[in-house]
Amino acid sequence: MDVIGISILHYYVCVYIAYKLSKWEVKINLFNFLTVIVLSIVFSFLIQIPFFYKIRIIISTVNTCLIFKIHFKKDIFTTLKTTFFIILIMLLSEMLIIAVYINVLHIDFAKLYKDKTTNIVLTISLDVIAIFITCLKEKFIKFYTIKDHNNLFNIFFMISIINMLILNYFALYKNLSIIAFCITFVISMIYAIIVLIFLKKNSIINKKEKEYAELKLYTSIIEDLVNDTAKFKHDFNNIMFMIKGYLDNNNFEELKEYFNDKKLQGNEFSDILKFKKIKNAGLKGLLTYKVTTIEANKIKVYIEILNDIDEINMDIMELCRILGILIDNAYESAKNSEEKFIAITFMQQKALNITILNSCNDGVNIPNIYRLGYSTKGSNRGIGLHNVKDIIDKYDNILLQTNFNEDVFIQELYIN
Amino acid sequence: MINIMICDDCLEIRNIITNVINDFYKEINFKEFNIVSFDNFHDSIDYAARFKNIYLLDIDLNEEKNGLILGQEIRESDNYLGEMIFITNYSHMGFKVFQYKLKVLDFIDKNYNFQKQLRESILIATKILSKKENGHAEKKLQIKVGSQIYNVLFKDIYYIETIKSSRKVVLYTSNSRLEFYDTLKNLSSLLDDRFIQIHRTIIVNKNYIENVCKDYNNPYVVLKDGVKCMISKDRLKEVMKSWM
Numbered sequence: 001m002d003v004i005g006i007s008i009l010h011y012y013v014c015v016y017i018a019y020k021l022s023k024w025e026v027k028i029n030l031f032n033f034l035t036v037i038v039l040s041i042v043f044s045f046l047i048q049i050p051f052f053y054k055i056r057i058i059i060s061t062v063n064t065c066l067i068f069k070i071h072f073k074k075d076i077f078t079t080l081k082t083t084f085f086i087i088l089i090m091l092l093s094e095m096l097i098i099a100v101y102i103n104v105l106h107i108d109f110a111k112l113y114k115d116k117t118t119n120i121v122l123t124i125s126l127d128v129i130a131i132f133i134t135c136l137k138e139k140f141i142k143f144y145t146i147k148d149h150n151n152l153f154n155i156f157f158m159i160s161i162i163n164m165l166i167l168n169y170f171a172l173y174k175n176l177s178i179i180a181f182c183i184t185f186v187i188s189m190i191y192a193i194i195v196l197i198f199l200k201k202n203s204i205i206n207k208k209e210k211e212y213a214e215l216k217l218y219t220s221i222i223e224d225l226v227n228d229t230a231k232f233k234h235d236f237n238n239i240m241f242m243i244k245g246y247l248d249n250n251n252f253e254e255l256k257e258y259f260n261d262k263k264l265q266g267n268e269f270s271d272i273l274k275f276k277k278i279k280n281a282g283l284k285g286l287l288t289y290k291v292t293t294i295e296a297n298k299i300k301v302y303i304e305i306l307n308d309i310d311e312i313n314m315d316i317m318e319l320c321r322i323l324g325i326l327i328d329n330a331y332e333s334a335k336n337s338e339e340k341f342i343a344i345t346f347m348q349q350k351a352l353n354i355t356i357l358n359s360c361n362d363g364v365n366i367p368n369i370y371r372l373g374y375s376t377k378g379s380n381r382g383i384g385l386h387n388v389k390d391i392i393d394k395y396d397n398i399l400l401q402t403n404f405n406e407d408v409f410i411q412e413l414y415i416n
Numbered sequence: 417m418i419n420i421m422i423c424d425d426c427l428e429i430r431n432i433i434t435n436v437i438n439d440f441y442k443e444i445n446f447k448e449f450n451i452v453s454f455d456n457f458h459d460s461i462d463y464a465a466r467f468k469n470i471y472l473l474d475i476d477l478n479e480e481k482n483g484l485i486l487g488q489e490i491r492e493s494d495n496y497l498g499e500m501i502f503i504t505n506y507s508h509m510g511f512k513v514f515q516y517k518l519k520v521l522d523f524i525d526k527n528y529n530f531q532k533q534l535r536e537s538i539l540i541a542t543k544i545l546s547k548k549e550n551g552h553a554e555k556k557l558q559i560k561v562g563s564q565i566y567n568v569l570f571k572d573i574y575y576i577e578t579i580k581s582s583r584k585v586v587l588y589t590s591n592s593r594l595e596f597y598d599t600l601k602n603l604s605s606l607l608d609d610r611f612i613q614i615h616r617t618i619i620v621n622k623n624y625i626e627n628v629c630k631d632y633n634n635p636y637v638v639l640k641d642g643v644k645c646m647i648s649k650d651r652l653k654e655v656m657k658s659w660m
Contacts, residue, residue, distance in 0.1 A: 271510075300509070302508060302509060302510020302511075302513075303510070304484065304510060304513065304514075306482075306484060306485050306488060307485070339509060341509045341510070343509065343510045343511075343512055343513045345513045345514070345517070347488060347517075349488065349492065349562050349563045349564075350492075350562045350563050351561075351562040353517075353562060353564070355513050355516075355517060357512055357513045357516070359509070364591070365641050366588065366589075366590070366591055366592060366593050367574060367588045367590075367593065367639075367641055367643045368641065368642070368643065370593070392595075393579055393580065393582065393584075396582045396583060396584070399561055399584065399595040399596060399597075400593075400595055401561065401566075401592070401593070401594050401595060402592060402593040402594075403516070403591065403592040403593075404591040404592065405516075405591055405592075408512055408516070410513075410516055412517075412564075414561055414562050414564075416562070
């Protein structure tokens with residue numbers, strides 16, 4: 001009975017691992033469940049016959065194959081490959097577990113498989129370790145953000161497991177001869193080199209992708225700007241045409257009025273071109289984007305960048321997140337104020353200093369605004385500032401000053 | 417003695433400003449002053465580093481760097497002791513940042529009531545500077561962040577706390593939150609007896625304590641505006657004594 005239970009558990013662990021490794025869809029229904037039970041019962045009966053007990057690993061493999069075929073409905077080759085893979089993982093974890101049992105817990109090897117309880121404990125811990133190994137692989141993929149890992153990475157994974165098995169085989173059954181050591185050592189070295197090359201390529205791809213995304217954003221903003229310029233040119237032509245009308249009639253009085261009305265002044269242009277002093281495309285893109293959207297909502301944005309900004313001692317993505325939140329807040333608060341303006345300044349002194357100032361008529365309770373969930377109005381504002389604080393607390397070289405005086409709200413960021 | 421420094425690349429404007437100031441000081445019968453004028457960057461910075469001044473700077477200097485950068489560089493060397501006034505062709509709200517950061521007294525528009533504005537600003541600057549020389553000010557904490565200096569009056573400080581796993585501390589007042597590098601140990605030696613350390617990581621201004629929650633497992637103080645700060649258990653008695 002216990003053998004049947006253990007086998008059912010074991011088979012489902014195998015299915016789970018296969019699902020984790022290959023990301024295939026799996027359907028568990030009554031039919032599947034019944035097959036697993038039947039196979040487990042067959043297995044438990046067969047291993048009582050001495051001949052079959054000797055080749056139990058083959059029976060188990062065939063069973064696993066059948067179960068995979070039923071559960072995932074893939075072709076025979078893929079099923080075999082996955083089965084082989086999982087058997088390898090199982091062998092590795094079995095070896096680890098047995099090593100622990102014998103060396104650390106001092107349990108007799110002969111007793112391990114004979115005794116009922118130790119056998120159950122052994123199988124369960126084996127399954128746990130196998131799942132753990134699979135999860136480890138997934139963590140690894142996430143950590144290095146490896147793209148297209150299904151084939152290549154599984155092969156690496158398999159090679160490393162086989163290599164470990166070979167090494168252990170020699171260590172357990174033969175004396176660890178120099179030849180054995182050399183073989184595994186060479187395999188490991190080749191393997192390590194391949195992995196390194198692979199990871200390097202992978203990181204280059206990731207970097208390129210990031211740059212590409214930044215470039216795309218920036219290009220779209222430039223397109224908007226070109227559109228704006230075209231619009232401006234159109235307006236300008238209209239104005240010229242009207243002036244020509246007044247001049248043709250020698251109607252100077254009305255022309256004067258028209259001029260005063262229109263206030264054709266230089267500072268009606270947007271300050272956006274001043275961002276050219278910022279060398280990082282991503283940051284420039286974000287700022288340009290934010291400022292254009294804010295100016296579209298009739299809030300004046302003044303920009304002053306005193307020096308070229310090329311070196312920034314923090315992760316640009318995180319800086320963009322912080323500035324995005326701060327500018328959004330400035331917009332929200334300026335929108336409801338009387339004077340409706342925002343001023344953004346970059347200065348490179350000893351430290352890079354970024355200042356965002358906005359007009360603000362409501363009182364702000366500064367000790368409280370950085371708490372989670374605090375907000376003067378609307379839903380997301382408090383959470384935004386809390387996130388800013390979390391990011392900044394991570395960096396020892398960044399300081400944030402918040403100030404409210406005389407109807408302006410000021411956020412200053414110092415990056416050392 | 418008040419030193420007045422003018423930096424403008426246009427000789428005419430330099431002369432106009434000099435005349436206005438001379439006339440003005442004659443009117444109010446003030447004699448201890450000295451005017452120098454420059455047309456470039458370097459001489460101005462050299463001079464500013466040596467004397468306590470009123471600076472009158474043109475924003476649109478005809479050089480690579482503009483007047484704001486000049487102001488910034490002067491502030492890096494003069495410890496914010498001088499009074500800075502900018503002269504511009506058009507004044508706009510965007511200058512508010514610099515008014516705050518460079519402690520600029522005023523931005524004067526060349527095209528609009530120039531003389532009147534200039535006189536007013538000079539009067540204010542003179543008053544401030546002579547006050548600085550005579551009276552002793554209220555106790556304050558000077559905080560340096562980069563080349564920026566913030567002066568915070570003791571009476572305005574709510575509380576100061578450290579930020580976990582960093583060298584940073586945060587100071588709160590009713591209208592500002594300042595981060596800088598320091599230790600509470602050093603700060604408590606600078607502060608006076610109206611402050612009390614209620615936790616390993618927090619110093620509080622006693623005057624702002626509104627309530628103390630004495631729950632032994634989780635004691636905290638409530639400051640003005642409903643800010644809560646935790647008290648460490650072994651300091652609870654001390655806090656109660658000073659609050660009563």
